Amino acid sequence: xxxxxxxxxxxxxxxxxxxxxxxxxxxxxxxxxxxxxxxxxxxxxxxxxxxxxxxxxxxxxxxxxxxxxxxxxxxxxxxxxxxxxxxxxxxxxxxxxxxxxxxxxxxxxxxxxxxxxxxxxxxxxxxxxxxxxxxxxxxxxxxxxxxxxxxxxxxxxxxxxxxxxxxxxxxxxxxxxxxxxxxxxxxxxxxxxxxxxxxxxxxxxxxxxxxxxxxxxxxxxxxxxxxxxxxxxxxxxxxxxxxxxxxxxxxxxxxxxxxxxxxxxxxxxxxxxxxxxxxxxxxxxxxxxxxxxxxxxxxxxxxxxxx
Amino acid sequence: xxxxxxxxxxxxxxxxxxxxxxxxxxxxxxxxxxxxxxxxxxxxxxxxxxxxxxxxxxxxxxxxxxxxxxxxxxxxxxxxxxxxxxxxxxxxxxxxxxxxxxxxxxxxxxxxxxxxxxxxxxxxxxxxxxxxxxxxxxxxxxxxxxxxxxxxxxxxxxxxxxxxxxxxxxxxxxxxxxxxxxxxxxxxxxxxxxxxxxxxxxxxxxxxxxxxxxxxxxxxxxxxxxxxxxxxxxxxxxxxxxxxxxxxxxxxxxxxxxxxxxxxxxxxxxxxxxxxxxxxxxxxxxxxxxxxxxxxxxxxxxxxxxxxxxxxxxxxxxxxxxxxxxxxxxxxxxxxxxxxxxxxxxxxxxxxxxxxxxxxxxxxxxxxxxxxxxxxxxxxxxxxxxxxxxxxxxxxxxxxxxxxxxxxxxxxxxxxxxxxxxxxxxxxxxxxxxxxxxxxxxxxxxxxxxxxxxxxxxxxxxxxxxxxxxxxxxxxxxxxxxxxxxxxxxxxxxxxxxxxxxxxxxxxxxxxxxxxxxxxxxxxxxxxxxxxxxxxxxxxxxxxxxxxxxxxxxxxxxxxxxxxxxxxxxxxxxxxxxxxxxxxxxxxxxxxxxxxxxxxxxxxxxxxxxxxxxxxxxxxxxxxxxxxxxxxxxxxxxx
Numbered sequence: 001x002x003x004x005x006x007x008x009x010x011x012x013x014x015x016x017x018x019x020x021x022x023x024x025x026x027x028x029x030x031x032x033x034x035x036x037x038x039x040x041x042x043x044x045x046x047x048x049x050x051x052x053x054x055x056x057x058x059x060x061x062x063x064x065x066x067x068x069x070x071x072x073x074x075x076x077x078x079x080x081x082x083x084x085x086x087x088x089x090x091x092x093x094x095x096x097x098x099x100x101x102x103x104x105x106x107x108x109x110x111x112x113x114x115x116x117x118x119x120x121x122x123x124x125x126x127x128x129x130x131x132x133x134x135x136x137x138x139x140x141x142x143x144x145x146x147x148x149x150x151x152x153x154x155x156x157x158x159x160x161x162x163x164x165x166x167x168x169x170x171x172x173x174x175x176x177x178x179x180x181x182x183x184x185x186x187x188x189x190x191x192x193x194x195x196x197x198x199x200x201x202x203x204x205x206x207x208x209x210x211x212x213x214x215x216x217x218x219x220x221x222x223x224x225x226x227x228x229x230x231x232x233x234x235x236x237x238x239x240x241x242x243x244x245x246x247x248x249x250x251x252x253x254x255x256x257x258x259x260x261x262x263x264x265x266x267x268x269x270x271x272x273x274x275x276x277x278x279x280x281x282x283x284x285x286x287x288x289x290x291x292x293x294x295x296x297x298x299x300x301x302x303x304x305x306x307x
Numbered sequence: 308x309x310x311x312x313x314x315x316x317x318x319x320x321x322x323x324x325x326x327x328x329x330x331x332x333x334x335x336x337x338x339x340x341x342x343x344x345x346x347x348x349x350x351x352x353x354x355x356x357x358x359x360x361x362x363x364x365x366x367x368x369x370x371x372x373x374x375x376x377x378x379x380x381x382x383x384x385x386x387x388x389x390x391x392x393x394x395x396x397x398x399x400x401x402x403x404x405x406x407x408x409x410x411x412x413x414x415x416x417x418x419x420x421x422x423x424x425x426x427x428x429x430x431x432x433x434x435x436x437x438x439x440x441x442x443x444x445x446x447x448x449x450x451x452x453x454x455x456x457x458x459x460x461x462x463x464x465x466x467x468x469x470x471x472x473x474x475x476x477x478x479x480x481x482x483x484x485x486x487x488x489x490x491x492x493x494x495x496x497x498x499x500x501x502x503x504x505x506x507x508x509x510x511x512x513x514x515x516x517x518x519x520x521x522x523x524x525x526x527x528x529x530x531x532x533x534x535x536x537x538x539x540x541x542x543x544x545x546x547x548x549x550x551x552x553x554x555x556x557x558x559x560x561x562x563x564x565x566x567x568x569x570x571x572x573x574x575x576x577x578x579x580x581x582x583x584x585x586x587x588x589x590x591x592x593x594x595x596x597x598x599x600x601x602x603x604x605x606x607x608x609x610x611x612x613x614x615x616x617x618x619x620x621x622x623x624x625x626x627x628x629x630x631x632x633x634x635x636x637x638x639x640x641x642x643x644x645x646x647x648x649x650x651x652x653x654x655x656x657x658x659x660x661x662x663x664x665x666x667x668x669x670x671x672x673x674x675x676x677x678x679x680x681x682x683x684x685x686x687x688x689x690x691x692x693x694x695x696x697x698x699x700x701x702x703x704x705x706x707x708x709x710x711x712x713x714x715x716x717x718x719x720x721x722x723x724x725x726x727x728x729x730x731x732x733x734x735x736x737x738x739x740x741x742x743x744x745x746x747x748x749x750x751x752x753x754x755x756x757x758x759x760x761x762x763x764x765x766x767x768x769x770x771x772x773x774x775x776x777x778x779x780x781x782x783x784x785x786x787x788x789x790x791x792x793x794x795x796x797x798x799x800x801x802x803x804x805x806x807x808x809x810x811x812x813x814x815x816x817x818x819x820x821x822x823x824x825x826x827x828x829x830x831x832x833x834x835x836x837x838x839x840x841x842x843x844x845x846x847x848x849x850x851x852x853x854x855x856x857x858x859x860x861x862x863x864x865x866x867x868x869x870x871x872x873x874x875x876x877x878x879x880x881x882x883x884x885x886x887x888x889x890x891x892x893x894x895x896x897x898x899x900x901x902x903x904x905x906x907x908x909x910x911x912x913x914x915x916x917x918x919x920x921x922x923x924x925x926x927x928x929x930x931x932x933x934x935x936x937x938x939x940x941x942x943x944x945x946x
Contacts, residue, residue: 032829039363040836040866041442043487044458047518048440052613058496081355082615083636091636147668155676162672163664165638249666252673254637258353258665267829 001295008291012284019280020070020273024063027269034079034267053079053270066273075277076270078263085274088259093278095165096255099178099248100241102171104233106179107186107240112229114183115190119198119225120217130187137184146177146250163252174251178244182236189232194225227297234290235283242279337677341925341944343657349670349682350661353637357618359594360434363442365848365935366663369683371594373642373659373939374625378408378427378576378591381938383930386852387759389588393422393598393626393649394576403583403890410574413649416600417630424570429601429610431568432561436611446595446850449587451567451579456560460484461517461552464563471551478548480537485515499523508533516548521556524549559611582885585893590851592936600624628654628940637663655928655943674700674921680944681926685919687801690745693921700921703747704931708848708916709756709857710748712794712809714909717838717871720790724907725780730792730842731767731911732774733816734809739913743804746919751912755854755901758933760891762898766905767912771816778817787818795824795840797831802844835869843869846916852933854897855881861904872909 033055035046050056053076054065069076075085114134118127150173154162159169197203198221206216245257256275263272295301340347354367359375362368378397379389394408414422431450434441437459448454455463462483466473491513494506502510511519511527511534519527527534528549536545567579580587590596600617603624604610607617616622623631628650629642643658645651662679664670667686673679675697685693685701693701714721721727736750753764783790794809796802803825810821826834834840847867849856858881859865863873877900884896918935928942 030829032833036829036832036836037363037442038832039442040869042445042458042866044437045440045442045444048438048613052440056495058498060496061498081353082361082613088636147672150669150672155672161678162676163669164662164673164678250669252662252664252666252669254635258637265828 004295005288005292008288012281012288015284016277016280019276021063023273023276024066024269025059027264027267027272028059028062030267032267034269036267049079053077070277075274078268078271080262080266080268080271085271088271089256089274089278092254092256092259095248095253096241096244096257098171099174099244099253099255100237102175103178103182103240103244103247104237106175107182107236108233110179110183111186112190112226114187115229116194116217116222116225118187118191119194122195127191131191134184134187137180138188140181142177142181142246143250145180146174146247149173149177150250163250165251165253170251170253174244174247174253177250178240178247182240185236186229186232190226190229193228194221197221197225200224223297227294230297231290231294234286234293238279238283238286241282337680337923337925338946340660340680341946344655344944345658345660346656346926346939346942346944347660347662347678347680349664349673349679349684350640351663351683352665353663354640356615357623357631357634358599358613358615359597360430360439360441360443360599361613361615362594366683368594368936370640370642370661371597372627372936373629374623374627374631375594375597375599376627376648377593377597379588380940381592381932381934381936383928383932383938383941386930386932389592392591394591397588399585399587403585403587404580406578406580406587408576408578410576411649412574414574414626415647415649416603416624416626417645417647418600418603418624419647420600420602420624421573422598422626423573424576425573426598426601427576428568428570430598431566433599433604433610434595435566436559436561439611439613441595443595446590446593449580449582449584449590451581452565453567454581456564456566458484459517459560461555461560464560465551465555471547473544473547473551477544478540480539481516481548482512482535482537483516485518486512489513504530504533508535516552519552521553524553524556528553583887583893585890586851586853589853592934593850598626600626629656629659632658639663650940654940656939659939671921674923679921680923681929682921685746685921687743687745687919690919697921699924702918702920702922702931704918705749705756705933706848706916706918706935707756707758707852707933708846709751709754710844710846710913710916711751711754712911712913713835713840713843713845713870714911715838715840715842715871716909718841720792721841723781725777726783727908727911729774729778729781729817730813730819731908732770732777734812734911734913735769736913737769739805739808743801743808744914747917748914749917751915753901753905754910754912755857755897756849756915758852758854761854761894764898764901764905766902774816783819788820791820791822793822793824793841795826795831795834795843797844798825798827805844836866838869838871845869845910848916849934854894854901855884858897858900858904861909870909872907874903874907877903 035041035049054062077084078088114130118130121127150162154160154173160172161170164170203216203220206220243257244255245261247253248255248257259271260275263275337347348369350366350369352366354370355362355364356367357371357374359371362371376392378392378394380392382388382390391411393410393414395411397406397408399406410422410424416422431447433439434444435447435453435457437457444457465471466475466478468474489509489512491510494502494510497506499507499510511523528546531542531545569577571577584590601610603622604617607614620631620634625631625645628645628648630645632643633641640661641658644654648654664673667684670679670682671685671689674682714727716722740748740750752767755761755764757763778784794806796806803823806823810823813819813821835843847857847860860867861872862868862878862881880896880900880903884893884900887893887896922929925944925946926942927945929937
């Protein structure tokens with residue numbers, strides 16, 4: 001078990017190193033740079049800027065400096081604002097985490113019960129309508145759902161606002177918007193997982209023995225039936241944290257998604273690298289955690305890995 | 308056990324909800340803010356910073372205008388004139404070249420320190436310092452000697468017989484300012500230490516003596532072949548020159564530069580201009596001309612190096628009607644009354660809150676839902692809706708800017724003025740405004756939008772017959788389909804719709820094929836500056852209300868020209884206007900210059916901008932401003 005975890009961690013480090021390197025070179029290959037602006041800048045301003053950020057040096061030297069700084073724990077500054085990247089991340093990451101956690105909470109609250117009910121009422125109208133709604137939830141993008149929710153719920157419910165990030169009530173609409181798609185996907189996965197388990201011999205045996213249906217579900221079916229959902233929740237959680245750009249702009253939430261997209265648009269290399277590094281690490285860690293959780297839930301997986 | 312766990316979870320959830328309901332700070336409603344006289348504004352994006360000498364955008368300017376104050380401020384009742392700012396009174400000589408500003412006796416920084424003319428001298432020194440790298444330093448090039456100092460033209464200060472013993476004539480052919488034709492892109496991929504002598508020489512030649520650091524000057528003095536010397540320079544002369552440059556390598560040339568800014572007395576500032584500028588008070592309203600606090604900036608290290616630390620909440624000291632209270636990144640910026648402000652008694656607002664709302668639809672929703680006093684903009688799709696539902700709140704005002712199409716005249720096809728004119732006359736701008744933009748813009752008949760006493764050009768109109776006539780003079784007349792034009796534009800949806808409209812007009816009226824290239828903002832700008840386009844959409848917002856802000860950019864070598872077009876006649880006219888005897892004559896000459904420009908038509912002016920936004924009824928004293936720089940000090944909020 002420990003061997004597997006160490007192995008996964010090492011793989012993760014390689015992945016992150018590759019991510020950092022690829023981002024470093026790709027962002028420098030993009031047309032234009034941070035100083036490309038509508039009003040052309042003087043040669044003096046460009047020179048001062050290039051010297052400040054080492055852009056006057058060969059790319060390989062810049063890469064060496066970047067690695068050295070990284071090991072010192074220095075993510076450098078945003079070339080657009082001059083503010084340290086670590087400060088920008090520290091300011092915006094908590095909002096992204098809140099959005100991710102509340103979005104996931106919404107997704108689980110909607111997805112898992114809907115999936116279970118659908119599986120139990122297989123091929124009934126309840127099943128069909130739940131899955132239809134789930135399909136719509138998956139297909140309709142957040143930039144459509146978000147404004148609709150803002151307009152019809154945000155402007156009509158007294159304690160909710162159409163946008164803003166002041167108090168916990170402001171978390172409600174963005175988390176619903178963010179969680180709906182994931183919830184819909186989760187519902188379909190849960191349904192499939194539950195159906196798979198419900199057709200197993202041991203469930204039939206339990207039914208034959210006269211075990212009450214409620215106990216069969218809670219005690220026997222859920223444990224196996226939720227494995228695919230749990231495998232999905234880990235990476236989905238990371239995706240919610242890292243992919244909330246649209247929800248952030250619709251609801252004016254000061255998260256990291258905006259920095260991520262704007263850093264690319266503004267050709268802000270250090271900020272982009274810092275965020276990629278953080279998001280990459282997050283996705284790797286969450287995936288490892290999800291693997292470990294699955295190994296605990298499914299003894300067969302443990303044995304296979306050991307073999 | 309399970310029941311206990313369930314109960315505990317329930318209890319925790321309930322108690323945390325109650326805690327949030329009672330303790331979490333709720334946002335103020337708009338009515339509360341109105342009562343407290345806190346103006347809440349949508350402000351398009353997170354500002355890049357709050358140092359007036361570093362930033363360049365409108366977003367930043369909106370906040371900086373509340374925090375700082377220049378010599379003069381906008382007069383909301385009469386935009387053509389200026390009201391006193393830090394300067395209580397001002398005057399100029401009859402030539403508008405020598406200006407004197409008497410500062411307010413009570414002008415203070417928000418920390419109570421006296422604001423003096425030396426602060427202005429320091430500020431202009433800082434923004435113009437060649438190593439500071441201010442992106443907008445050129446706004447101060449009106450001042451005598453400012454451009455030379457900012458561009459580090461050290462030879463002007465170092466080569467003087469009385470100090471260096473060198474006569475200008477003897478060294479005038481030396482490469483002081485560098486050679487921009489030398490391509491150093493590849494060279495930059497090699498470390499200086501690893502370069503061959505030939506490569507080093509190319510590097511040195513591209514920089515010029517003025518821009519070489521001490522170490523490189525020393526290496527040249529040891530090996531003269533590392534720099535290209537003109538034939539008329541003998542070794543002893545080059546030795547002498549290098550010696551002077553090495554001695555002065557790290558020295559600031561400010562005191563020798565004679566830049567025309569002088570603090571004559573604590574409250575008396577003199578500014579000498581390089582040419583007569585009757586509208587100098589208007590220019591001083593621009594944030595690049597604002598003072599910055601020397602006594603604060605110096606605490607954070609070398610003031611001539613950009614450093615955002617002094618602009619952090621708790622550190623930022625300003626001289627405007629408001630001072631910085633809170634700045635939470637990507638969330639909001641709050642400013643509050645500055646009791647030290649010289650005119651604090653007349654400032655009615657108690658504060659301004661800026662929300663960085665990038666999404667215009669979110670911003671409009673927030674306004675419709677009573678969360679904002681004013682939006683920064685209004686999406687064109689929402690103009691009709693706002694007209695119908697919020698007619699009192701919709702504002703459509705003239706904005707000092709021109710939207711146009713640039714031709715890449717370096718391309719053989721666009722070197723033909725007849726083709727440029729044919730394309731220009733076949734554009735129905737009125738229809739574009741009515742059906743696409745919907746913002747009340749006006750058809751541009753020239754590059755300079757209507758302003759003051761300036762005679763607006765009437766050089767363009769939608770005339771298919773003329774378009775066809777010009778087209779018949781081109782080599783594509785017989786087979787229009789042989790001509791394929793690329794139209795470069797940005798990745799915005801509105802840009803695509805405009806490009807498609809132009810594509811359709813040119814196809815219908817001239818039979819020309821048009822390929823639209825949509826690129827993200829930086830790629831679009833990069834393609835333009837590398838002349839990698841045929842026709843490109845573009846626009847220009849004036850920095851000050853004077854025609855030169857729309858005309859100077861078309862001079863040869865100006866980084867904003869991007870058309871490849873230049874005309875000696877046009878530049879001569881601009882030069883002539885600089886020294887015109889009267890303001891009337893000056894405007895006349897500028898108008899002639901514009902007409903020369905429009906005769907060649909290296910750009911097609913499409914429309915003059917308007918500013919569309921929503922304003923709440925409770926905001927009083929908010930007057931239309933063509934520069935969109937309404938001064939907050941004259942505003943008020945009431946139910």
